[in-house]
Amino acid sequence: MSVATLIVAAGRGSRAGKGLPKQYRSLGDEPVLSRTLRLFLGHPGIDRVLVVIHPDDRELYEASIGGFAPVPATLLPCVHGGDTRQASVRNGLEALASSAPDIVLVHDAAxxxxxxxxxxxxxDAARLWGAAVPGISVTDTIKLIGPRSEVVSTPDRTALRAVQTPQxxxxxxxxxxxxxxxxxxxxxxxxxxxxxxxxGETVHVFEGEPANVKLTHPADFAxxxxRLKGxxxxxxxxxxxGFDVHAFGEGDHVWLGGIRIPHERGVVAHSDGDVILHALTDAVLGALADGDIGTHFPPSDPQWRGASSDRFLAHAVELVRRRGGILDHLDATLLCEKPRLGPYREAMRQRIAEIAxxxxxxxxxxxxxxxxxxFTGRSEGIASQAAATIRLPEVST
Structure with missing residues (x-):
């Protein structure tokens, strides 16, 4: 039976932080996609490999396969993906359909x-069952929660599996x-x-591998x-x-934790005045011993007037990644009488997690x-203090 592998590499990988899409970032001495491709191109059970890429990534893709000299005949010309992962996989399947394999494996480039x-x-699982996915046992207790974060039930984890690829x-x-x-x-x-x-198809689970991790966050790359270095x-x-403060001024909203909050007043600021993101940015820069937010984004520079503060925090996090470091934790405290944090807390946490x-x-x-x-007690302004924990490679002196 002929076997083709479809590598899905059309995503943007925004949770991995700023920079190249994660499938094209360096891992060891080569792009992630190159390392993934080598495993399938070199496997004796795989006859063909097709990669689905984003239309904007042609040059990145060509660079990723540049290390294969010559390019293996089993690597088919790439095809463009769609707006969703599902659409990308379908585009790849349609490209294979003109000379259809008996079996197809679908694998994430990351x-x-x-x-x-x-x-x-x-x-073997596809031959036996027709539809199968790799899965590993769940070691943590899982809770099913309701709309108010209340526990609805606790599933039996012996029947749960965390699913991977190749499917x-x-x-x-x-x-x-x-x-x-x-x-x-x-x-x-x-x-x-x-x-x-x-x-309506029956899908079976075969044994996966704990080491078969997906690179999603900067910490995963670190x-x-x-792992590659033993x-x-x-x-x-x-x-x-970090610490930041802004006086209240004219306006009808404030930005806090990357979320627009309706309020009876605005803040006086050069950028959007998000004290939480500013304090977190300074905390990360402080852990790096790399100046402060004003050093990297001086208020005298007009390009930062009204700028969204998520750019500042994302920049600081990217500096950690460039140093080979790992961002472990962010902690912020808002100091004010109003607005109340409670109704927006989880949305802010989610947004900060996305940025970082x-x-x-x-x-x-x-x-x-x-x-x-x-001044905060008199409702003249708003402030935030923050802490960031990072790990950096130890440099001998």
Missing amino acids: RPFPSGDLIGRAV AFRFPLLLDVHRRAAAAKLHDFTDDGALAEWA AAER DSMAYVTRLGT GLRLDQVSLKATTTERLG
């Missing part, structure tokens, strides 16, 4: 560590369910196994680098703090009044 054994198990299918089956979903105008499936389930790299933990490429549990946000003392 998973550069599947073993040859895992790839072999995927092929494996008989080609006609997967092409058919993708066409049916497109005809039904369903476009948001992020997992081909779930799409097959929607279509961990992958350590965990020989030593890190030192650093703590930075962190999990939600790595972002803490609190608020306090100053018991009507000082």
